[in-house]
Amino acid sequence: MHIVVSGGAGFLGSHLCEALLARGDRVTCVDNLSTGRTENLRTVEDHPRFRLVLADVTTWVADADDHVDAVAHLASAASPPDYHRMPLETLLVGSRGTENLLELADRHGARFVVASTSEVYGDPHVHPQREDYWGHVNPVGPRSVYDEAKRYAEAVSMAYARSRGTDVGIVRIFNTYGPRMRAVDGRVVTSFIAQALNGDALTIYGDGSQTRSFCYVDDLVRGLVAMLDSHETGPVNLGNPSERTVASLAELVVALSGSASDIEYHPLPQDDPTRRRPDITRAREVLGWTPTVGILDGLKRTVEWFAGRPEEVREAAEALTGGQPTGRDAVVTATPVDALADHVIVARGDSGPSTRLDERLAARPAA
Numbered sequence: 001m002h003i004v005v006s007g008g009a010g011f012l013g014s015h016l017c018e019a020l021l022a023r024g025d026r027v028t029c030v031d032n033l034s035t036g037r038t039e040n041l042r043t044v045e046d047h048p049r050f051r052l053v054l055a056d057v058t059t060w061v062a063d064a065d066d067h068v069d070a071v072a073h074l075a076s077a078a079s080p081p082d083y084h085r086m087p088l089e090t091l092l093v094g095s096r097g098t099e100n101l102l103e104l105a106d107r108h109g110a111r112f113v114v115a116s117t118s119e120v121y122g123d124p125h126v127h128p129q130r131e132d133y134w135g136h137v138n139p140v141g142p143r144s145v146y147d148e149a150k151r152y153a154e155a156v157s158m159a160y161a162r163s164r165g166t167d168v169g170i171v172r173i174f175n176t177y178g179p180r181m182r183a184v185d186g187r188v189v190t191s192f193i194a195q196a197l198n199g200d201a202l203t204i205y206g207d208g209s210q211t212r213s214f215c216y217v218d219d220l221v222r223g224l225v226a227m228l229d230s231h232e233t234g235p236v237n238l239g240n241p242s243e244r245t246v247a248s249l250a251e252l253v254v255a256l257s258g259s260a261s262d263i264e265y266h267p268l269p270q271d272d273p274t275r276r277r278p279d280i281t282r283a284r285e286v287l288g289w290t291p292t293v294g295i296l297d298g299l300k301r302t303v304e305w306f307a308g309r310p311e312e313v314r315e316a317a318e319a320l321t322g323g324q325p326t327g328r329d330a331v332v333t334a335t336p337v338d339a340l341a342d343h344v345i346v347a348r349g350d351s352g353p354s355t356r357l358d359e360r361l362a363a364r365p366a367a
């Protein structure tokens, strides 16, 4: 199968590209590197069935003659510092970006899977969250650029399914963690790991009694692949239902990092959900999916991965001093979007020199 993965240079997208190539698919990754990074693609960049199209999906038009069997639409800023820094881009990729990729899928009669989020439930009044719960979202709050973009992405996907018969699938992803997250992405797991490895105090917002459930990336990617292979419309929750408080997560990270870090408490940001846990009955029934990696094992692998990146950890810990990175101070290692005059294919597995993707990018004539 030929599968287009938007956001394929990001955390989840790069693992998805890897999994699809491993089972024999051909993958076109479309990414503008706004929060993704080429080093995430190290394991696939020279694969003969992989190519990267450097493009913004809000304007990208795919090659007409290259048949597409499925589209996995993951492109979007995903962490609060990122979407606060790029509010309009976040709304645009959820709206126009989703429409463009739905058009592509519709044109090719392809399967279309959109990565939605547990944020569509907002600060939920129903617990655990089932797919038939409509949510409790503040449409004008600071998180609304992300939440409402994803709600629109779901709505427009359903409109294509109903009016055009597009083979749409919606997955609502709950907190996922693992190697290739950015230490500075402002998510709770990465922030705690960066602080613990740097020997700094871990920052908890609120009293730490708010709960989250954390899914290891390998499990999540298995769920995404199962959704791509099915004709299930969803929405389907994908996440690990094992719930824990943020305070207990902090203690676990300190223990696994072998660190002596203290824990500091800061005021809870506005609209921060107090409880989050997926009901995954539907995923079990329609996809036969269930997560298998426990938090201890998953966190251990993640801590080990970050321990091998001391420079990134140090920079992140510095940015976190005194609180969560904001849109302004988040360190972003990305290529500026305005450097992408038009979409450029920078890696095509079946041709071209076998140099590192970074080198090929650097050698590219200026836009």
Ligand SMILES: NC(=O)c1ccc[n+]([C@@H]2O[C@H](COP(=O)([O-])OP(=O)(O)OC[C@H]3O[C@@H](n4cnc5c(N)ncnc54)[C@H](O)[C@@H]3O)[C@@H](O)[C@H]2O)c1
Pocket (backbone or CB within 6 Å): 006, 007, 008, 009, 010, 011, 012, 013, 030, 031, 032, 033, 034, 035, 036, 037, 055, 056, 057, 058, 073, 074, 075, 076, 077, 078, 079, 093, 097, 115, 116, 117, 118, 172, 173, 174, 175, 176, 177
């Ligand atoms: N990681 C999680 O816990 C989680 C939870 C819920 C939902 N999701 C969703 O899963 C998807 C992937 O999340 P992630 O954690 O891998 O985030 P990420 O930031 O690592 O990856 C997102 C990717 O999309 C790319 N991108 C953004 N805007 C783009 C545009 N206009 N054109 C082309 N590429 C663009 C970025 O460069 C990046 O590579 C997102 O849609 C996110 O909303 C993730």
